[in-house]
Amino acid sequence: MNAKTLYDKLWDAHLVRQEPDGTALIYIDRHLIHEVTSPQAFEGLRLAGRKPWRTGSIVATADHNVPTDPSETEIRDPISREQVVTLDQNIRAFGALRYFPFHDPRQGIVHVIGPESGATLPGMTVVCGDSHTSTHGAFACLAHGIGTSEVEHVLATQCLIQKKAKNMRVRVDGSLPPGVYAKDVILAIIGRIGTAGGTGHAIEFAGEAIRSLSMEGRMTVCNMAIEAGARVGMVAVDDKTLDYFRDKPLAPKGELWEQAVDYWRTLVSDPEARFDREVVLDAATLKPQVTWGTSPEMVTDIEGRVPDPASFADPVKRDAAERALAYMGLEPGTPIGEIRVDQVFIGSCTNSRIEDLRAAAAVVRGRKKAPNVKRVLVVPGSGLVKKQAEEEGLHRIFIEAGFEWRDPGCSMCLAMNADRLEAGERCASTSNRNFEGRQGAGGRTHLVSPAMAAAAAIAGHFVDVRELLPASV
Amino acid sequence: MEKFIRLDALVAPLDRANVDTDAIIPKQFLKSIHRSGFGPYLFDAWRYLDRGEPGMDCSKRPKNPDFVLNQPRYQGAQILLVRENFGCGSSREHAPWALLDYGFRALIGPSFADIFYNNCFKNGLLPIVLPAEEVDRLFGECEAAPGYRLAIDLPSQSITTPEDRVISFEIDSFRKECLLNGWDDIGLTLRHADEIRRFEEAYRARHPYYFVEESAA
Known part of the structure; x- marks a missing residue:
């Protein structure tokens, strides 16, 4: 069998069909939804008389418009409020696996609550109408930021139309000096390759410095893959990845957990896998x-x-x-x-x-x-x-x-x-x-x-x- | 979606690199729950001298005379010349909605950000990628000749300049077909609904741990 990258494996596992020109349908496991990029998608569904394909894939929250001043218990701006209320109504009408509305104790930024609740799990395809969806790649997910038309498309079909991207690996060797964090790593990477450096590529972040990061740090790095032009950023599964999910509410338990772990451990690039492009940084030189x-x-x-x-x-x-x-x-x-x-x-x-x-x-x-x-x-x-x-x-x-x-x-x-x-x-x-x-x-x-x-x-x-x-x- | 077949139209040049979607349509306008009405706020912070808010009557706002789209010679432009990495940043589809609502039907540049590029096709807005030297030449020609127009022909994948120079461009066949026919992606995908269902069943059997579905909390 040919050696595969992590991206190749995730792609193959979700490939429903592929046209001769490479246009493919990719099955989506998790659809994260927030109030800003979803109203027009639900409206489109409604106008076409369509229903969500799989409401059990949907996890929603209100994050962009909500006030953060604890003394503001309501959203004062009427237009912001309408957007949040519209999300409430849409989730009520169409359903979801989980909804964390404004005021819910587990409400938060969609890319924080996804992993925190176990709604994001290794090996999943994750989409959200938000470019920072690449964050979830930290858990070896194939996570894409999508537009509102695609939000509607995933709601209606559970699939995303995609062409396969090229494989790129960014390796950060060595160990990070004190005072240098994940954020410095990704900013230095962007400084090196430019904001269009990863365009058309799925980036796998690898190397000792990436492995040494916590899951939170890996999320920071993958989060900004989009700022390097890449829609997808990823880190392979290791023990830290598995440990992170052990006690998460939506993670599988018991035998299902064991079965999942057997699969998740395969979510690494094969040693012989080829990348279309590789960039190497030395962590020790970073400031x-x-x-x-x-x-x-x-x-x-x-x-x-x-x-x-x-x-x-x-x-x-x-x-x-x-x-x-x-x-x-x-x-x-x-x-x-x-x-x-x-x-x-x-x-x-x-x-x-x-x-x-x-x-x-x-x-x-x-x-x-x-x-x-x-x-x-x-x-x-x-x-x-x-x-x-x-x-x-x-x-x-x-x-x-x-x-x-x-x-x-x-x-x-x-x-x-x-x-x-x-x-x-x-x-x-x-x-x-x-x-x-x-x-x-x-x-x-x-x-x-x-x-x-x-x-x-x-x-x-x-x-x-x-x-x-x-x-x- | 509106079809795109041919377009012979006035061209406007936006000469800056890395134009992000926050610049194309600033965040305060993202609060709308509709797809239309974004045109008056396109490039809001560059186009007007005051701070824009949703619902403002833009005809009464002070315009920035230095901004290219405010120059009389570019009024009515439907083709926008852009620089590298146009549409970077946020995935907001409000960016192509605003460009379309303003009147643009095509963009020509050396590169586009992935999510933005994809969003354009979902709305009948054609982003054309040409080599950087070619784009440079078009910028030069456009700025030198008031009333500069280009004729885009999607079936033959070509652009004709006023001097009858013909430039060909690449576009993938699926996206081209969708634009030519004005096809709705969802309708096309649902033709394969049985195949998706079969995939889903087999996938669920292989990965039951992704289907641990509890009732909504």
Whole structure:
């Protein structure tokens, strides 16, 4: 038998049919749904008189529009409220395996609650009308972000029309130095290959540094595969993967668990498998990363400086860098460590899990927010993450430092709710996109790890977190 | 879905790389539960000088005179020339909806982000990929000649310039057929409903642990 990559195996296991030109139907195991990209899909079903093929595949939550300020018990913006109410109505009308509505103690960001509830399991095909669905690839899932027409297509047919992507492997060898986290790894990868570097490819992240990451860290890496242009990012199954699911509510139990584990252990690329493209990074050389522009590929490390647009040979890139610096209000040559921040955001489907909050808290413990920082939002990814963080006392560390401890949601990653930047405000953010206006019209976003965001909140400007970390960490 | 066969139309050039879907249609407009009405807010932050909110009367808003789509010579354009990695970022299908609602029917660029590219075809918007040098040349020609038009012919997969230069392009056969006929994907897939059902049964027998279905909590 030919050697296969993990992607080949997942593809083959779900291939329903394939046309001569390669167009294929892929069976979908798990359909995650949120309020923003689903209303038009349900409306389409209704207009065509169709029903969902398999409601047992659907898990839904409201995350993008929900307020995270605990004092706001209702959604004030009437348009946001209508979207959330529409989701309630659609799930009631069409059904779902699980629904975690606004106010449910297990509600949260769709990409956090999927794995947390065991709705995401290794080897599944997972889709969601959200580009960060690649997150679930951390569990050796074939997870695609899809558009609303595809949401409707999966609802009606349980299949996705796809052409097979090319295989790409990004290997991160060696071990990560202290103060360098999963977020730094993926930002460095994007800096290396560019935001279109993975276009048309399914990326498998491999190598010692990836294996050494927790499941949370692997989710952070796969989450931003889309920022490298790849719709799919994956990590092979190992013992950490299996341990993660042992006690999850929707994971199989007893004999079914044993049977599943036998299969899941096969979800690794064969040693002889060939990749169309391979990129190798050395973990030992990585430093804490900070983006300086309006695309995630515009990134350097904390020891770096804002580049001079004239240094780019490609005129399209030079033009983009000029626009980015104008938008960001930055001068070429400025040391990254001299950039002051107005707000700090710790949250999003990239970095809102318990490990992220622990990493931030380790930096913050016993320290205070800098006076020039107007606001620091800490937004846990789900109700369960929030509960665990409170059990560990992390919330007290944040509150004592002058940070705001919020309820779960997408929050200021994309500012669809009330959490946003004002024009000209600069933010150290643990989210995934530094696009113009992403965190609020005119807002300026610098992407960093949770530890780096926490350090910026304390110092008032970007600072090398390696200098702030307690020796024991 | 509206068919796409031929289009002879005015061209507008959007000369920046990595245009993301947040720029194409900002997040505040994603709160709509409908598919239409996004055109007035296309490229909202670049097109207007004020901050856009859903429901605003855009005819009264101050326009940014420097933005390409606000220049009189590009009014009525149905073809948009773009740079690399157009449509990157969020999977929001509101991006192709906004482009279509504004009046665009085709995009020509050196590369598109995967999810966006796919979303275009679901809505009858044709994204054409050409080599970067060819796109560069079209940008030059378009900017030099007010009233610059291109004629796109999908059946022959060709674009004809005003000087009768013919440029051919690639497109996969399934997507081409769907566009030419205005076919609805779901209807096409459901022709294979029996095959899907057979697959599902066999799959369920092989992987029963993916079907641990409990009643909704």
